Amino acid sequence: MGMRIVVAKPGLDGHDRGAKVIARALRDAGHEVIYTGLRRKPSEIVRVVMDEDAVAVGLSTLSGAHNVLIPKVCQELISNKMGDIVVFAGGIIPESDRDFLHSLGVRAIFGPGTSTTSIIKFLETISERRKNNLEVGVGEDSRWRWD
Amino acid sequence: MGLIQESINLAISGNRRELARLLSSIESGDTLPLEPSKSWVLGVTGPPGVGKSTLIGRMIDEWVSRGEKVAVLAVDPSSPKSGGALLADRMRMSSADSSKSVFVRSLATRNHPGGLVPFLDSMINLLSLCGWSRIIIETVGSGQSEIRIVAFADRVMLVDGPDRGDIIQAEKAGIMELADLIVINKSDLPNALNASNFVKNSFSYSDKDSNKLVLLTSALNNDGISNLINEIEKLKINNERNSLRMKERLLSAWDYLLLSNPSFNDILLDLESGKINLDEALGRL
Numbered sequence: 001m002g003m004r005i006v007v008a009k010p011g012l013d014g015h016d017r018g019a020k021v022i023a024r025a026l027r028d029a030g031h032e033v034i035y036t037g038l039r040r041k042p043s044e045i046v047r048v049v050m051d052e053d054a055v056a057v058g059l060s061t062l063s064g065a066h067n068v069l070i071p072k073v074c075q076e077l078i079s080n081k082m083g084d085i086v087v088f089a090g091g092i093i094p095e096s097d098r099d100f101l102h103s104l105g106v107r108a109i110f111g112p113g114t115s116t117t118s119i120i121k122f123l124e125t126i127s128e129r130r131k132n133n134l135e136v137g138v139g140e141d142s143r144w145r146w147d
Numbered sequence: 148m149g150l151i152q153e154s155i156n157l158a159i160s161g162n163r164r165e166l167a168r169l170l171s172s173i174e175s176g177d178t179l180p181l182e183p184s185k186s187w188v189l190g191v192t193g194p195p196g197v198g199k200s201t202l203i204g205r206m207i208d209e210w211v212s213r214g215e216k217v218a219v220l221a222v223d224p225s226s227p228k229s230g231g232a233l234l235a236d237r238m239r240m241s242s243a244d245s246s247k248s249v250f251v252r253s254l255a256t257r258n259h260p261g262g263l264v265p266f267l268d269s270m271i272n273l274l275s276l277c278g279w280s281r282i283i284i285e286t287v288g289s290g291q292s293e294i295r296i297v298a299f300a301d302r303v304m305l306v307d308g309p310d311r312g313d314i315i316q317a318e319k320a321g322i323m324e325l326a327d328l329i330v331i332n333k334s335d336l337p338n339a340l341n342a343s344n345f346v347k348n349s350f351s352y353s354d355k356d357s358n359k360l361v362l363l364t365s366a367l368n369n370d371g372i373s374n375l376i377n378e379i380e381k382l383k384i385n386n387e388r389n390s391l392r393m394k395e396r397l398l399s400a401w402d403y404l405l406l407s408n409p410s411f412n413d414i415l416l417d418l419e420s421g422k423i424n425l426d427e428a429l430g431r432l
Contacts, residue, residue: 002231004171027231032255037238044244048237051250053167082164 002031003123006057008045009038010073013063018091022058025116031123042072049077049085056086056126066093067100074104074138083139086126088146090114105138108146122146151179158277163250166277170252173269186275188282189379190297192322193306195287198332202306202366203285204240209376210281211248218250218279219243220270222263222286222296225255232256236285250279265403267299294322298395302382306330307346309338325391327382328360330375335365408432 007023009016016038023033034052036045049057057077059070070089077085089101090110098109108122125146126136135141158166173179193199200221207217221236232255237243243251256263267284274282284300286293297303305326323329331343340363347361360378364371405411414431417423423431 023233023235027226027233028229030229030231032225032232032234032253034253035233035235035238036244037235040244047244050164051167052234052253053164053171080164 002029003056003127004032004034004052004054005123006034006036006045006049006052006054008036008040008048008057008059008073010040010042010045010059010061010069011063011065012039013061013065014038015062016060018062019058019060022060022090022116022119025120026123029120029123042069042076045073046076046080046082050080050082054085055130056088056123059087059089060091061089061093062091064092066091067097070101070106071104074106078105078139084137086136087138088119088122090119102145103142105140105142107136107138107144155179155181155273155276158273161278166250166273167252169273170270173266173273174254174257174263176266179269179273181269181272181276184272184275186271186282187280188271188284188300188302190300190303191283191285191306192287192293192297192303194308197306197308198366199285199287199306200236200239202330202332202364202372203283204243205364205366205369205372206283206376207240207246207249208242209372211242211246213376215281216248216250216279217281217283218252218274219283219285220252220254220267220274222254222256222284222293224287225257227258230258250274263296265400267296271299294325295395295399297322298325298392298399301384301389301392302327302379303388303392304328304330304379306332307342308333309336309342325388325395326359327385327388328362328378330362330364332364332366334363334370335368339363405432 005026007019009019023035026033034048034054036048045057059073061069074087077083087106088108089106093109093111101109110119129136135144154165154169158169169179191199191203203219210217223232223234223236225232234253234255236253237251240251242249254263271282284296286296303326305322309331329346331339333339343361343363350359362371362375362378364375410431414428418428
């Protein structure tokens with residue numbers, strides 16, 4: 001049985017080819033993917049994750065605003081008692097910004113050139129860790145990350 | 148008090164996350180101790196691409212402005228190969244992600260034996276207990292299983308676009324008999340009026356259908372929406388269509404029972420190998 005995963009496009013960013021490729025790949029791996037469409041506010045993304053009872057949310061950003069938008073999503077998830085939700089990100093996120101995002105609880109960051117199989121493997125790992133009660137959620141100990 | 152009961156009470160008191168979780172547990176086959184409640188349900192179906200989700204988005208806004216709380220169950224098929232699903236109906240409903248008076252849940256059919264049908268009743272009941280006063284079930288109307296899903300609504304609306312043809316398929320599938328009203332969306336495009344006249348015409352062949360409503364809307368321009376809601380609110384539950392819907396519900400419950408029979412697969416194998424014939428198979432079931 002696959003997971004329920006939200007694929008979201010936060011902020012003012014009109015490029016969703018990457019997000020759609022990921023959505024399709026996750027579907028083909030047996031997951032139920034809820035795609036938000038373009039230009040969502042962090043609060044709206046959190047609402048979708050909540051109402052859809054998703055276990056993970058993938059944030060795709062190519063606009064350069066990742067250091068503002070991704071932390072907002074993380075904070076709003078935690079303040080809504082949804083610290084168990086897994087957050088991962090993709091798009092154009094420079095190496096130098098990644099430690100900061102990981103420290104907020106983002107478990108994986110996938111850049112250009114990532115193969116879809118490695119994202120699927122990441123999700124399998126998440127599922128395993130959850131089963132073994134190891135931290136994966138955005139509000140849990142942030143030391144573990146996917147490389 | 149049990150954990151489930153506690154969670155139900157939280158959902159009823161307005162906790163959206165508990166509601167979302169309870170819907171998941173119904174979907175995975177759990178039976179919840181829910182009190183029966185009187186719900187208001189509209190089924191919306193129609194061919195792909197006619198603007199069902201966008202139209203529902205507009206209808207939500209109109210209802211919310213009239214003080215209703217609107218919940219949508221948007222049903223999409225699971226891939227028969229991978230079992231996964233891509234659920235993107237809610238992206239066409241603008242207030243789905245922000246308004247407090249709106250709750251949208253995407254559901255995949257999950258290749259369950261009997262589809263989603265065994266769970267819909269409980270989901271509707273739960274939503275209604277939680278104070279959602281207008282519940283919409285949306286499906287792509289292309290086959291028998293979709294018809295069975297909308298049969299769980301007391302009112303059924305069929306949506307089509309200006310390009311006819313598709314609606315003839317709908318007629319073949321029998322969805323026309325279940326529908327209380329037909330909406331031709333995209334009235335901003337040429338041919339919409341033609342299409343609506345065509346449908347009206349086809350109803351005039353039979354006395355039974357001659358009073359069926361055919362309305363024009365443009366979800367894009369927010370045209371005709373308020374009138375549509377007025378008409379939906381005025382709909383009386385039609386007894387004849389109600390009995391048709393009950394028949395669909397009974398048939399799907401029967402299918403579910405059959406498909407979840409533990410010896411179903413063994414009997415199927417024996418049937419395949421020619422050990423037994425169809426009559427004997429029925430006897431064993």
